[in-house]
Amino acid sequence: MKPQRTEAIILHTFPARDRDKLVVFLTPEQGKRKGWAYGARSLKSRFGASLEPLAKVLIGFVERESDEVVRIESVDLVRSLFPAQQDLINSIAATYIAETVDTFAQSGDPSELIYRLLDHTTSALLEGAPALPVIVYAELWMLRLAGILPSARSCSECDRPLTRPLRFDERLPGFICAECAARDADVIANDVADAIDNVMRLPVADFAQTQPPTEVLVELRSLAATLRRNFLGHELKSFEILAGVL
Numbered sequence: 001m002k003p004q005r006t007e008a009i010i011l012h013t014f015p016a017r018d019r020d021k022l023v024v025f026l027t028p029e030q031g032k033r034k035g036w037a038y039g040a041r042s043l044k045s046r047f048g049a050s051l052e053p054l055a056k057v058l059i060g061f062v063e064r065e066s067d068e069v070v071r072i073e074s075v076d077l078v079r080s081l082f083p084a085q086q087d088l089i090n091s092i093a094a095t096y097i098a099e100t101v102d103t104f105a106q107s108g109d110p111s112e113l114i115y116r117l118l119d120h121t122t123s124a125l126l127e128g129a130p131a132l133p134v135i136v137y138a139e140l141w142m143l144r145l146a147g148i149l150p151s152a153r154s155c156s157e158c159d160r161p162l163t164r165p166l167r168f169d170e171r172l173p174g175f176i177c178a179e180c181a182a183r184d185a186d187v188i189a190n191d192v193a194d195a196i197d198n199v200m201r202l203p204v205a206d207f208a209q210t211q212p213p214t215e216v217l218v219e220l221r222s223l224a225a226t227l228r229r230n231f232l233g234h235e236l237k238s239f240e241i242l243a244g245v246l
């Protein structure tokens with residue numbers, strides 16, 4: 001049995017047995033992990049309120065070699081998402097971002113960039129950034145880190161640098177140059193192409209500060225949704241709930 005202590009963000013928890021919780025958490029060095037928090041549902045739980053979804057914590061756990069699920073020993077709250085949860089849109093946005101990350105992050109796969117993406121986007125919501133640009137940022141970067149969002153800099157077919165207007169072929173899927181493009185390839189408006197560049201180039205708070213117009217953000221979400229559905233074969237559970245409040 002090896003005791004370990006690491007920074008983590010709680011993705012979600014499930015009630016288990018009478019008094020326990022099964023906790024899914026994301027770590028920078030070990031990717032997604034699962035752990036038992038024994039007694040976490042009892043009133044006098046030593047875990048207190050630190051096991052809420054999207055809380056950033058320091059988590060101590062014990063790992064048994066034969067068991068994929070660890071035993072959680074201690075949880076110290078670093079940052080609660082509670083203030084952002086007072087706002088309905090931000091709260092649903094945070095849930096949606098957590099589901100996006102949970103869907104694409106692999107168990108045991110070291111994924112520091114995915115961890116930082118979740119950390120920075122939830123922190124932007126806490127600091128009062130508008131939800132829509134933060135959601136778009138999280139969606140596009142998650143697809144990028146999962147290797148699903150193709151480069152918008154070079155042609156997916158011939159690798160030549162892309163110029164404006166940007167064209168997208170849903171069948172590849174990928175961005176393609178004028179010569180490789182089939183006649184029915186989508187031409188992407190320049191302000192949408194600029195926003196893709198900004199997402200890839202800027203930290204999330206700076207991207208939100210460029211105040212992209214809502215129409216541009218809606219276009220980017222639709223591009224992300226196409227890529228995600230192509231890959232997963234379905235939409236995320238909280239996608240519709242989020243669409244209802246935005």
Ligand SMILES: [Zn+2]
Pocket residue numbers: 155156157158159160176177178179180181
């Ligand atoms: Zn080409």
